[in-house]
Amino acid sequence: MWDPKANDELYRSYCPNCGDRLIGDSEKGEQVCQACGYVAAAGADQGPEWKAIDLEEKSKRVRVGSPTTLTLHDLGLSTDIGSDMRDSHGKYLDPTMRATVEKMKKWQSRIRTSTSQERGLSIVLGRITEVCDNLNLPRNVAETAAHIYRTSVKLKVAKSKSIMGMTAATVYLACRKCGVSRTLKEVARAAGIEKGSVAKYFRLILKDVEKEYVPPASVEKHISKLVNFAKIDPRVEHLALLLSRMTNDSKISSGKAPAGLAAAYVYMSSVMRGDHLPQREVAEFAEVTEVTVRNRCRELLDNYIIRQKIGWKE
DNA sequence: ATGGTTTTTACTGCGTC
């Protein structure tokens, strides 16, 4: 169960021209005002902000905007040591012992990283970029995925795990952290492995590495993605987004798959505008069934008087 | 493990082109 309003704050911001809400475009990494057409540069002061840095670069850093959940920290050795300062019983070491161990660890990890582990790391990082390319994901998602993987290695979570399993799981998590709408199914397909095993690794990472809850991409992002993929008239998207915002109600969306809801909005919008896309097509692109689309539509129509609010002609 | 919820599968009937 997820609350759509919880992550709404992450990407919502307002147009400097007319004050209307800006709509984030997950594909292009920019935000657009639906009212006046103002286009904000990538992450002016709202969404995640990043600099393209070579993946292999050692002192990697990902800059993000104000939302703290997206903040990524420095990847120096210090973090590794800080998190491991316990003895075998899980108790914290005393300060003098701590200092000694710290030195040891420093050397140990220097030796380690220059040999096999560093190589293993670069293999996975390569896979991550491959999968991200397959999914047409922006650079920052790959960066985030790489960061997640690096910390999983440090926390020993990645030890003796399937390479593709970890790859897919980190990419999927990165998508969610960056607010990009890619389903687990899609990531699994791009990585060429079972959806189930991706979920398994994903949960593992969620448990031991990324403990904060990361909400799935919003319905609105799913709408944008769906429209882009299916090459639907942008005006349908506009209407769909409008509808989704007007009916952005936890009563409707809670517990429901965002992709299904997005499909319903797009389908309804296409009908309202007279384009009338077949349910079959919309459902196919959204990777849900027609039944789900229908159910969402029905619920929407049951709970809202959409025609009047939208000004449906005819 | 389990129980509640959501999605999918598979099938049927209805109207229209």
Place this chain on the structure above:
DNA sequence: GACGCGGTAAAAACCAT
């Protein structure tokens, strides 16, 4: 007849406990 659509029952998948 084929197609799009709406509905339903039951299976499967999912999620929190």
